[in-house]
Amino acid sequence: MPSDGATRTQGAPQTGRRSTTVNPRAAHLAMALHCVAEQSGEISRAGISAATGLNRSTACSLIEELIDGGLVREVRDTGTTTRVKAGRPGTGLGLRDDGPAGLGIDVNVDYTAVCVVDLTGKVRYKHVVSEDQRGQGTREVLDRIARLARGAQNAAEDDGLILCGSAVAVPGIVDRRGATVTLAPNLGWHDLDVAEVLPADVHGERATLDNEANFAALSEQDLIRDGASYLYVSGQIGVGSGIVLDGRLYRGAHGWSGEIGHLTIDRDGPECPCGRRGCLERYAGHEAILRAAGVTAGAGTMLGVRPTAELIAGRAAAGDPATLAALARAGQVLGFALAGCLNLLDVGTIVLGGIYRDLAPWIGPEVEREVRAAFLGARWAQPEVRAAAYGAEAPALGAARSVVRDVINDPMRWLAR
Amino acid sequence: MPSDGATRTQGAPQTGRRSTTVNPRAAHLAMALHCVAEQSGEISRAGISAATGLNRSTACSLIEELIDGGLVREVRDTGTTTRVKAGRPGTGLGLRDDGPAGLGIDVNVDYTAVCVVDLTGKVRYKHVVSEDQRGQGTREVLDRIARLARGAQNAAEDDGLILCGSAVAVPGIVDRRGATVTLAPNLGWHDLDVAEVLPADVHGERATLDNEANFAALSEQDLIRDGASYLYVSGQIGVGSGIVLDGRLYRGAHGWSGEIGHLTIDRDGPECPCGRRGCLERYAGHEAILRAAGVTAGAGTMLGVRPTAELIAGRAAAGDPATLAALARAGQVLGFALAGCLNLLDVGTIVLGGIYRDLAPWIGPEVEREVRAAFLGARWAQPEVRAAAYGAEAPALGAARSVVRDVINDPMRWLAR
DNA sequence: GAGCGTATGTTGTGCCCAGCAACAAATAGA
DNA sequence: TCTATTTGTTGCTGGGCACAACATACGCTC
Missing domain, CATH: 1.10.10.10 (Winged helix-like DNA-binding domain superfamily/Winged helix DNA-binding domain)
Structure with missing residues (x-):
């Protein structure tokens, strides 16, 4: 008898039952x-x-x-x-609409939004704080996020919900695992672990991070997994995109996919802060549209992205010729760039999000015309171009939905809590 | 007693044991x-x-x-x-190297290739027939394919192998299910069911079809599934690509992904048969390289793609200035286009295949320079640009490997045969 | 309204298969 | 030679799914 108890000859015991392999x-x-x-x-x-x-x-x-x-x-x-x-x-x-719910947080330059989505996909709580965070310290911003998250948690609990996870959308680059913010220039963040500031009782597990365009793209996806492929184009300060292929978000080898803002439209075009010339952003970014529409640059830079889009949309609706011309031009250039993406990716649908959603009545037809002219498969299948279902709330909503989707895709994790 | 036998109240009986669901x-x-x-x-x-x-x-x-x-x-x-x-x-x-094996067939404009790959990934049989099929009838070409397939099957059986499936690479568009050829202009095919002509005993199941660039891309992938993402660029008569994301080939919503040959380089560039101007093919396609290198167009059009690449490579190796300049120019333009793809897809690696493989010593550095200059993530991770491991045999090899990979990924289907 | 046909929800049984533990086998080192 | 150690094999147990039988709840018909 070598020692007391059973002789362990089988290596480490399995945790529970085949949880490590196929279940x-x-x-x-x-x-x-x-x-x-x-x-x-x-x-x-x-x-x-x-x-x-x-x-x-x-x-x-x-x-x-x-x-x-x-x-x-x-x-x-x-x-x-x-x-x-x-x-x-x-x-x-x-x-059940009184079971687990997901918390989505959208940290942006001039506002922070939180929302809670229940299992059915319904938004049960929503709160937006408009405040320019550029002048503030990282600690301050993180504290505000934590405060908003706690508020959402309290509201959710009062509503009979149990938050089972949280996801944070940030305007920047996130590492492949969704754990830390690699770089968010407009917030002054780099290599920051946002998840750790969220109160532990909010999520149980660490919050997931991702780029706001990626989460915004997920807001368009049905909660039930379908295998659709689409490109969600997000017009913000820059131009980004989220890529959903065969029903799954594609984040890229490093998590940097979807950077279409600096696709070159014209090698002899205007200079871009990225160091090159004629980038898409210089034609179809919000600032470019403002300038082309005749809005003074000074006023434009002080305005947030959202009011800008509404302002432009208002002028366009009023029939302002300069604005209409600016939007037509932006749509053409955007469509030109997207046609190339479409030939590469062959996604069936392009969703216009961010400011492009509000401007879709004027930009959409131009994009569609360009895309159909240049898409090689257009003879057999017309790509669909449509406006996003949600506007500014899309990233927070998509983030919250991603949490709920995780529960639906793997309910046992919730059951075994 | 309603009828003889057991009363069926459970609906249709399950086939075997949970084969329909999770196994x-x-x-x-x-x-x-x-x-x-x-x-x-x-x-x-x-x-x-x-x-x-x-x-x-x-x-x-x-x-x-x-x-x-x-x-x-x-x-x-x-x-x-x-x-x-x-x-x-x-x-x-x-x-075992005497078990199941995959049959790969590459139908091209001026040659047809077959190869057999065993479980270990080794090529066990290879046969190429050079013959221009443009003047021939569809029936004639299909019969030749069937004959080559039978020859491969006999050789494989003599070698102790059992063919367990076949895959056919075609220069054209294939429907999403991989069942029929939608359009292969250079072969004069459209809506053709290639699989049905293959002898039934070769495959047991229907042959899988796909674009040659897609199968060529798979030839670069290790037989063991790793999650790598890369873009395989195939220089042929046109310029195509195969996209492998997170270890899986992405075929697109309709199966038309990877069409980069008509990305617009210069909107005021030379006309393209596609109806637009300044497409990538007009700068980096094999004919464009030939012309820029000073090879007469008449001789170029009569040459197959492969000899062309060798001819150009020979001239470049000999230091011919016109050829070197042509290749540098082609590499720059190709790199410019690929940089855009990289910003969109964030794949870690670009593989130069087709004629670009033979020309990689001259084109590769140019592509790499352009890509690194324009890739937004270049500060943090340098994308790798490398020549493909296989040349003309890549599509047939990739097709055969895809069959073997299916066995490795789902051995039970083989075991239950 | 009773009887019948039909579809649903529930319960007991058998079987597949993975984990567990003990044992035989084969080697290195003392 | 003996011991420690790792490997391959073999009953045993238990979870979970298919199967079949049964109770239940409706529509339809006479």
Whole structure:
């Protein structure tokens, strides 16, 4: 007998049950929850069985676990749907709107926004603080974020929700793991761990970070994973984009994907702060549009991005010739650049976000014309160009949704909390 | 008693065991096979257990199944590795080179190539027929493909291999499912089902189709899935590319991704058959290089792509000033275009394939300079520009490898044959 | 309204398969 | 030769899914 207790000859014991490798139960729970989310309130256990191919008894067991975990509930008052088929009617299943919720935070140059989204994708809390953070210290800004996060948490709890994670959108570059801010020039941040300042009880796990264009892109994606590919173009101070390919956000080898603002339009064009000439931003950035529309540069730089877009949109709606010409020109150049992206990526849809959303009535047709003229596949499939569903709130909303999506895609992590 | 036999109240019976949904056994078999492939001959059952986190008994069971299925074998003569540790030495496991193999076919304008690759990634058979197919009928070309495929199959069987699938690379556009050729202008094909002409006993399943640039891109990828992202640029008659993101080929919403040949370099540049002006192909396509180097256009059009590249490379190696200037110019323009792609996609590596591979000594440095000057992330990470490992054989090789990769990624499909 | 057909939700059973522990086997070192 | 150590193998256990049978709840018909 070498020592007391059992002789350990098998190496380190596995933690729990096959959590390190493949977990079919987790996958099945996710499948069932997806079905419920897709047709919330209109699907029964038997329907899930049919949709997933799992046995009815298995579907029943999965649903029981999801109900016990507070993610799903039976909805009995489905009086709206008239029964036509014979047989025992199924009990409708729907997502709970008093379960886990995601916290999204958008830190920008002149405002900070937070929002809370529940399982069904509904926005349950929203708060925006407009304040120029350029003159302030990093500590000060981080403290404000933490304060806003706590406020959102309190509001969510009062509403019966449980925050299960948080995500922060920043105007800058984030490392590939989504852990630290590599560089956010307009905030004066570099190599900053934003997640650590968020109160620990808000998230349980560390907050996820990403570029605001990436999170804004996710705000356009349905909560249920579909495999669509699209390019979300975000007009802000610069021009950025978020790339969603086959339903997944593509962040790039270093997390720097989507930098289209400095695509060269004309090698002999105007100089750009990046050191080169004729970059897209110099034609279709908000400042370029302002200047072309005849708004004085001095006023433009003091205005935030949002009011600028509204101002331009107002002038365009009033029929101001200079503004209309400026927007047409910006749309042409933007469309020219996007056509190249489209030939490379072959995404089916281009979504105009940021200031381009408000300006879409004037920019959109120009973009569409350019894109259709230059897209090589245009003979067989017309790419769609459309305005984003959300404006300034898109990054915060997308961030919050990404948290919720994580729960829907892997409910077992929530159940095992 | 309603009828004879058991009353079916559970809907359609499941086929086998959870094959329709999540199959952990299949995933574990793939994990084990991946481990064997990564360190063929140098890993034991215990090593697989350690690498995967699965229990040693489970690893043992998985390996037994893989050995019985003819994918893995024990290698006993590992006399090279000197044992240093105490304890019973493990029996080495390696991929069998007499098991399943993949057939790759490359149909091009002036040649057709087939190759057979075994599980270890080794090329076991290769055959190229040079013949200009432009004047020939579709039926004629398809018959030649079928004949070449049968020849490859016979050779493979004589070599102890079992073809388990085939893939066909075509110079054109393929539908998203990889089932039919939408358009291959140089072959005069459209909406053609190439797979159906291949003898049924060659593949068991239908052959997979894809663009030659896509398959060529896959020839650069290691057989073991790593998550690398790179852009494979293929210089042929036109300029195409294959995009590999996070280890997966991205084919686009319609399967048309990677069309960089018509990115606009100069809106006032020379006319292009595509109807626009100043496309990349007009500067860096093989014909443009020929013309700039002073080779007469008449001779150039009659030459195949491959001899052209060798001719140019020969002149460059001999120090011909016109040729060197032409290549430098082509490299600059190509690098300029690729820098834009890099800012959009943030792939870590650019691979120069097709004719660019042979011309890489002269084009590569120019491309690298342009890319580093224009890539926004260049301050933090230098993108790598390198020549492809394979030249003309890349598409056929990549196609064959894709078949083998499918087996390695899902060995259960092979085992259940 | 009773009976029948039909679809749903639930429960017990068997089986696959991964983890666990013990054991036989094979080596290095004392 | 003996011991320590690592490997490969073999019963055993338990989770979880398919399967089948049953209870339940409706529409439809007479």
